[in-house]
Amino acid sequence: MKINLCRGAAILMLTAVLAGCGPVDGSSRQSAGPAPFHLSIGATLIGELPPNNNAVEQAIEAYTDTELQIDWIPMSAYDDKLRLMIAAGELPKLVKLGYTPDYISTIKAGQFWELGPLLKDYPHLSVLDSEYYSNISVEGRIYGIPIVRDLGRATIQYRKDWFDKLGLKVPVTLEDWYTVVRAMTLEDPDGNGKQDTYGMVLDKRYNQDASSMLTRISVSQGGPNKWLVENGKFTPEFLTGTFYETMQLFRRLYAEKLINSDFVVIDNNEASRIYDSGRAGIQISGGNVQSWMDKLIKTVPDAKVDVAFLAGPAGSRLPGEPGNAGFFAVPKDSVKTLEEVKQILDFLDKLFDPPMQTVITRGIEDRHWSDRGDYAEITDRTLDLREVKPYRDLLPNLAEYQRSIKPVRQPELYQKNQQIGKMNREYTVENPALTLESDTYTERGKDLETIILDAQTKFIMGMIDEEGWQAELARWKAAGGNQMCLEYELAYRSRAAE
Template sequence: MKKGIAVLSTAVLTAGIAAGCGDNTTKSGTNKSAANNPFNISMALMQVGDTPNKGNEIEQAIEKYTNTKLDIQWIPQSAFDDKVNVMIAANEMPKIMKLNYVPTTISAIQSGLFWEIGPLLKNYKNLSVQNPQYYENISVEGKIYGIPNFRDIGRAGIVYRKDWFDSMGLKLPTTIDEWYNVLRAQTLNDPDKNGKADTYGTVLFKKYNEGTQPVLTRIAVSQGAPNRWGVENGKFTPEFMTKPYYDVMRMFRKLYEEKLINQDFAVFDDTEAIKLMDAGKVGMKLNGVFNNGKSYQDKLVKAVTTGEYDVAPFTGPQGIRLAGEPGNFGFLAIPKSSVKTEDELKKVLAFLDKLMDPEMSTLQLRGIEGKHYKKVDGDKTVFTDLTAYQREVKPYRDNLVNIEGFNVAEQKDTPLGEKGTRMTRDNIQYAIPNPALTLTSATVSERGKELDQLIWDAQTRYIMGKIDDAGWQAEIDQWLKSGGADVIKEYEAAYAKAGKK
């Protein structure tokens, strides 16, 4: 990270235009070369919240700095994929198109409707220095067709009651036995010292094994399990058929049997679990992220004035191992129907690259100095009008190209808040990727949710003691017969086709 990062101001923007675009005037100053005319860029982006007014000051600032004229179509999130499908089917698309990584999108890419940009990325100073995993996570058959709307990959963190750990002499767990003992102690040993049996080490909830932060996966990965899928010598194995994953599931079965976790977890909503944390009744949140620490601390002290949360990475016998997340909120692709030449393609990529310059990163992530944020403590920033930022700037931040921590000054925060931000950025190095994330499977497209639900239901029944080890194996066999075996074969074929080893 460069020190002394520039922050946005009118003067800086003006300097950026002059330096970045070149004012090729004659001596009289009355004529500019055609090369300096703004480059027209049309975009289709996702509307979340209010639609920004056309020609607003954020849009104007982007246009001035990048020497472009923007034409943005904002598509409501609820109708986004359907609208994109219509545009793709008609082959009537703008120069930049936000896409989600879904089967219809992948099919369009495979049909040759979008430019492959992977070989060109090395020519762009900002795009080329991002972690390759970001691009790998949106690749299609091993090739890159877009720029991610970057999101954190290594953010999987434990949010825990540091005051409980300190007063009880507990250490963060690294083995299954340690996990059991720590969760047991926080449930039985009255960590809040009120003489009542009203605490839990952790609570599960009805979607504990779904989404991007499944509890069992996170702990299992720390113990050496794969992230969703494992691959060795081209052969795929689902996580739930590995010993580390089974060991985690068996631990939760024991916790349930001994009433050391909430008995109603199968119907318990995560929002209710959060309420218990806010009330100071839960020791560890296992589906959280590093940046959760500050917000949970702010809420905890309202109920427990001496309560203290902290954050830590999932760690096992091999050290820190995190279940890596997709790392994007969709991606920006460039259609061949609207960008017809490689020269024009390079201009579009240059625009996207400039969006990660310090001036544009600051604009997207902080807004306008004096209106949305101010500088404090030297080179740190603090929001002065977060409501205005979220209304006026956040739509661009969410849809364009930026990464918190890259070419933008740090935000001043509480020590726990700054720790969470730092760990989120630094721990990408410990993130274990899901090797099947970008692989195609006809069976998954047709019956993936059905197969997932079969396993999720079986896991819950196993933890609740409704099936034994033989019953669990029978559920795995049923999963294989119902299409799981086909998924494995299709993933292996897709993996080989992408040239991976």
């Protein structure tokens, strides 16, 4: 991968600042010359808040010649806060968006810069696989830079020591899931004589987006990924028998107090803390299991964790994901000139340079990792979680852009997780409506989604029965659901005819 002379000079500067022989507090930045580009970013936070002026952020600033102002917002509160900022016209210069109806509506309303025609001028952004861009396109136009991720990430992650003690096997059928969760809740897997564990913990986003627990388990059992297409006709997943059976599983778990009763109010960080403290035993996650293990052993030193394919009776099967953790978009209210848009794209393009991929994925040499000749080794996993992981979660990182940097020697568990992730692509089930256009989805998709998400929660909590569930489905259809199905069918036929 070629790096131009200016970036080569920046690499030398970065090395001097961060190799351990110079300060890492930003004091080495030269006072002469033009001031660095000030860039404010709206970012989702998963896990711990990174320290102010940490070494990773300073390295990114030094290499990209920027002064970063990152507003870290907990993921559970991010969408609500961003909607308020959009309404008030107070967005940062760069924001992370999801491919959801409300954000698509703001894009169609002209609130964000179209970036597609500019990408040809940026060596990395212009050569990203077109699928990454098509999965975030709006009416065929590109308004964002995908925060690229693998297309099939879901794995089963579980407490192997608990499984061994209780004689459990990785669940395959829905009845297996019930058996496993019940045993780890009621049979004292941690041996403390108390009933203080859960087999599984849910948070309030348990049924949302590509990481929906209901979708992941339903797909593993043979169900569709969000939408089923048969003879050109579109049917949402929640109208299929497999999805209903998956909901019945969770209704049973809730009724028997085998999952946390407060799942409708806790956020993902709180749920993660329960797993990290050694009080829960199995989850389906797109993250790397090694992170769970590293946190868990601080509380339970003898704990063992393992990872497995998400599979059902017919073998490995998981929902394909859009290949991104959202996308970065540039608001017109905050960025007034095309020149400033180009500065932001230059910043994003530089993140794909090998020095930046090194910093984003593993941090700073001699602080977070050490050179061991043929490979690099993470030297402090606690520091990695605190200072590197927030940027690894936020910024684009893709394996194909890391081939030119020294590989990291990772624990066996990490390597196993990575290997499963590579093989997962073979078993993904695609969402056929992911990039199809529907006016109803854009205009009323959020309201339609809320009807169904709320109905799922009410059904699981026993607030409505099957008759009540059917009534909610009828309400969804009448509110625009049937029309959305027809629009997807038309768009699907139109694409097939091209």
